[in-house]
Amino acid sequence: MPAGRTVEGTMLGKLDWSAIPFEQPIPLIAGGVVLVGILAVLIWVVVKGHLPYLWHEWITSVDHKRIGVMYILLASVMLLRGGSDAIMMRIQQAIAYQSQGYLPPEHYNQIFSAHGTIMIFFVAMPFVIGLMNLIVPLQLGVRDVAFPTLNSVGFWLTATGALLVNLSLVIGEFARTGWLAFPPLSELSYSPGVGVDYYAWSLQISGVGTLVAGVNLVTTVLKLRTKGMNYLRMPMFCWTTLASNLLIVAAFPILTATLAMLLLDRYLGFHFFTNEAGGNVMMFMNLIWAWGHPEVYILVLPAFGIFSEVVSTFSGKALFGYRSMVLATMAICVIAFMVWLHHFFTMGAGPDVNAIFGIASMIIAVPTGVKIYNWLFTMYGGRIRFTTPMLWAVGFMVTFIIGGLTGVLVAVPPADFMLHNSMFLVAHFHNVIIGGVLFGAFAGFEYWFPKAFGFRLDERWGKLAFWFTFTGFYVTFVPLYVAGMLGMTRRLQHYDVAEWRPWMIVAAIGMAVLSIGVICQIMQLVVSIRNREALRDRTGDPWDGRSLEWATSSPPPVFNFAFHPDVRGEDAYWDMKLSAQQQSLDHEEPEYHDIEMPRNSPTGFVCAFFATIMGFALIWHIWWMVILGGIGAFATFVVFAWRDHDEYVIPAAEVAAIDRVNLEERRNLVSMAGAI
Amino acid sequence: MSDQTHMNGEHDIAPGDEEQHSVGERIVGYVVGLGLALLLTATSFFIAGTDLVWQPSIPVALIVLAIAQMGVHLVFFLHITTGPDNTNNVLALAFGLLVVFLVVGGTVWIMGHLNQNMPPMDQFIRMHS
Numbered sequence: 001m002p003a004g005r006t007v008e009g010t011m012l013g014k015l016d017w018s019a020i021p022f023e024q025p026i027p028l029i030a031g032g033v034v035l036v037g038i039l040a041v042l043i044w045v046v047v048k049g050h051l052p053y054l055w056h057e058w059i060t061s062v063d064h065k066r067i068g069v070m071y072i073l074l075a076s077v078m079l080l081r082g083g084s085d086a087i088m089m090r091i092q093q094a095i096a097y098q099s100q101g102y103l104p105p106e107h108y109n110q111i112f113s114a115h116g117t118i119m120i121f122f123v124a125m126p127f128v129i130g131l132m133n134l135i136v137p138l139q140l141g142v143r144d145v146a147f148p149t150l151n152s153v154g155f156w157l158t159a160t161g162a163l164l165v166n167l168s169l170v171i172g173e174f175a176r177t178g179w180l181a182f183p184p185l186s187e188l189s190y191s192p193g194v195g196v197d198y199y200a201w202s203l204q205i206s207g208v209g210t211l212v213a214g215v216n217l218v219t220t221v222l223k224l225r226t227k228g229m230n231y232l233r234m235p236m237f238c239w240t241t242l243a244s245n246l247l248i249v250a251a252f253p254i255l256t257a258t259l260a261m262l263l264l265d266r267y268l269g270f271h272f273f274t275n276e277a278g279g280n281v282m283m284f285m286n287l288i289w290a291w292g293h294p295e296v297y298i299l300v301l302p303a304f305g306i307f308s309e310v311v312s313t314f315s316g317k318a319l320f321g322y323r324s325m326v327l328a329t330m331a332i333c334v335i336a337f338m339v340w341l342h343h344f345f346t347m348g349a350g351p352d353v354n355a356i357f358g359i360a361s362m363i364i365a366v367p368t369g370v371k372i373y374n375w376l377f378t379m380y381g382g383r384i385r386f387t388t389p390m391l392w393a394v395g396f397m398v399t400f401i402i403g404g405l406t407g408v409l410v411a412v413p414p415a416d417f418m419l420h421n422s423m424f425l426v427a428h429f430h431n432v433i434i435g436g437v438l439f440g441a442f443a444g445f446e447y448w449f450p451k452a453f454g455f456r457l458d459e460r461w462g463k464l465a466f467w468f469t470f471t472g473f474y475v476t477f478v479p480l481y482v483a484g485m486l487g488m489t490r491r492l493q494h495y496d497v498a499e500w501r502p503w504m505i506v507a508a509i510g511m512a513v514l515s516i517g518v519i520c521q522i523m524q525l526v527v528s529i530r531n532r533e534a535l536r537d538r539t540g541d542p543w544d545g546r547s548l549e550w551a552t553s554s555p556p557p558v559f560n561f562a563f564h565p566d567v568r569g570e571d572a573y574w575d576m577k578l579s580a581q582q583q584s585l586d587h588e589e590p591e592y593h594d595i596e597m598p599r600n601s602p603t604g605f606v607c608a609f610f611a612t613i614m615g616f617a618l619i620w621h622i623w624w625m626v627i628l629g630g631i632g633a634f635a636t637f638v639v640f641a642w643r644d645h646d647e648y649v650i651p652a653a654e655v656a657a658i659d660r661v662n663l664e665e666r667r668n669l670v671s672m673a674g675a676i
Numbered sequence: 677m678s679d680q681t682h683m684n685g686e687h688d689i690a691p692g693d694e695e696q697h698s699v700g701e702r703i704v705g706y707v708v709g710l711g712l713a714l715l716l717t718a719t720s721f722f723i724a725g726t727d728l729v730w731q732p733s734i735p736v737a738l739i740v741l742a743i744a745q746m747g748v749h750l751v752f753f754l755h756i757t758t759g760p761d762n763t764n765n766v767l768a769l770a771f772g773l774l775v776v777f778l779v780v781g782g783t784v785w786i787m788g789h790l791n792q793n794m795p796p797m798d799q800f801i802r803m804h805s
Contacts, residue, residue, distance in 0.1 A: 246771065250771070250772070254779065283783075283787065286783055286786055290779050290783065334774070337775055338778060338782070340782070341782070348790045348791055349790055350789045350792030351792075352789065
């Protein structure tokens with residue numbers, strides 16, 4: 001292997017003591033604190049004897065609900081990491097006027113690269129995939145996803161990627177290239193360190209996990225639906241899940257192939273994207289954005305689905321224009337693949353190409369506009385309850401419209417020539433990603449939390465969190481629009497232009513307000529867990545919901561539904577509630593059957609363990625360890641493929657006992673509603 | 677999960693599940709497929725080296741043979757048919773083809789136009805010499 005330069009031949013490849021950044025206090029202290037925190041939690045878990053519970057109920061679980069919760073937990077922890085990076089950048093730019101600030105350039109470059117990478121791949125992606133995992137099988141009225149063990153593998157591989165990125169904080173360094181690692185900067189000649197390798201291998205491994213999740217969810221929506229659940233009776237969130245995962249299946253292989261070519265350049269001396277020997281850096285831009293633009297819609301479509309559910313529930317009305325919503329979703333799914341050049345208008349293409357892609361970029365705003373009007377008309381004439389999820393939804397509509405309008409602005413090539421790579425662009429994509437994806441994730445979190453855990457979240461802290469985040473967002477990012485208009489480019493470690501300074505200070509203040517929002521969110525969780533008995537939801541339907549996830553208890557039993565619900569129209573559960581009130585619920589005991597469920601399996605965890613070893617070894621050129629990890633992962637797969645018992649039976653009596661409790665609560669609910 | 681397989685009432689089943697035929701019929705299907713695939717491969721090699729046909733038509737002929745080869749694989753080995761039980765597979769294939777067409781076609785077009793705003797190379801060299 002030719003690439004190792006200095007310590008070729010040692011047992012640990014490129015790894016030695018110089019990899020630990022002893023001279024940089026910030027990452028070392030941060031890493032140390034996190035390490036102590038993890039150790040403390042681990043010791044607590046072991047001492048308290050929670051380890052068997054964690055292993056049997058969570059780590060090896062193939063239950064889609066548990067996996068969904070773990071995805072969301074991963075995303076939340078990574079949100080704190082990515083958020084800390086954001087705070088450090090805002091402080092740096094607030095003080096680095098005619099000075100070096102407090103972050104050395106090479107450290108600052110790592111921070112903005114890690115911020116983007118973490119926020120997209122390890123916050124936004126796991127958050128939306130987690131919500132889809134948790135809710136889609138429930139909404140479809142089925143007992144699990146199509147491939148339960150594969151689902152677990154997907155989650156743990158994503159966690160591997162997140163682990164490797166965070167490992168780079170203490171061992172070695174992270175990429176200094178921005179979140180998409182453009183060559184030639186990311187090539188060996190300009191980035192000889194392990195930073196880009198950490199970046200690329202984390203994304204390769206977690207990319208496999210994401211692809212697996214995509215295949216699983218597409219199959220689930222297409223093949224597993226309860227009786228009568230036609231495509232045009234599926235809740236909107238299932239439709240957006242289908243569209244989003246179709247995009248994952250189509251787009252993520254492009255990312256994998258592109259990064260594989262970059263890695264071939266770096267490891268085996270290929271010349272796909274180098275400056276010399278016939279390499280073409282523009283091919284990297286082209287390919288990475290052919291993945292990158294669909295990725296935007298992979299993230300935002302599920303958020304659109306969440307808002308559709310939330311707006312319809314809290315307006316007490318069926319979703320306005322359901323079919324136009326489906327059409328808009330699928331239109332976005334296709335047009336998402338026709339706009340990627342707008343990320344590099346400035347890079348030399350002629351007017352024909354730029355004009356066509358500019359027009360396509362404006363056209364994709366049309367189905368999005370259709371959705372906005374549908375939500376507005378759903379609210380129109382409804383009895384709106386302004387609960388926390390609804391606040392996030394309304395906040396989203398306002399914020400996303402502004403973000404969308406600035407998006408249409410930069411879709412005009414001549415305007416983009418002025419604004420490309422400026423702070424205006426930074427403000428624009430934070431406007432749509434925070435205002436769209438993050439607000440959507442929070443809305444879904446608040447809305448479905450009672451379903452997952454059986455108690456509501458505290459409304460007072462939730463509303464505080466919303467208002468601080470909402471206000472903080474505007475105070476942070478409107479100044480960045482202005483700074484962009486004043487000519488400030490992105491990723492500046494320091495600057496000498498006096499006009500930019502006040503805007504950077506305002507943005508830093510906004511960041512502080514945003515942080516208070518995050519603290520409120522954590523407080524909400526703490527307060528809600530402490531008051532969980534008072535906030536307990538015994539009905540399984542705390543919001544007067546409309547779709548099938550509310551038809552089962554909270555938290556749902558492992559098999560979700562004792563009987564497959566019979567769906568007769570859109571808003572399946574709403575119709576059931578109406579007809580139950582009219583017929584005053586027949587009290588006859590239904591006949592219960594045994595239920596077969598997939599057995600738990602450590603396959604995912606063990607695979608990810610070996611993948612972590614392999615990824616780490618590849619980054620540091622420790623070839624024997626690469627082989628070890630590879631053999632381990634493959635052997636795990638073989639053991640799994642040859643196992644004999646993959647299902648266990650829940651006896652009818654146990655199903656009956658669990659379901660009777662649920663039915664009793666529900667009868668009380670209906671009779672109470674009938675009395676009113 | 678076996679009890680969910682046929683739940684949605686449509687006759688829409690996964691690839692590989694749809695074979696209700698006897699082993700003999702299936703083997704015949706695979707043998708015919710293999711024969712056609714071999715024939716198309718042999719023809720491609722033959723055409724590439726022959727002077728029996730008009731020379732400029734050879735690349736076109738190779739493309740046609742390649743597409744036919746894909747068709748044979750899809751029909752005989754991947755069992756993509758036009759039957760009502762195969763809608764998902766056909767739609768998935770169509771979506772895949774559309775995406776490949778958009779990405780590959782778009783890439784060729786974009787990369788061909790990428791140097792439009794650059795000065796011609798000879799002019800560039802003259803400017804700097």
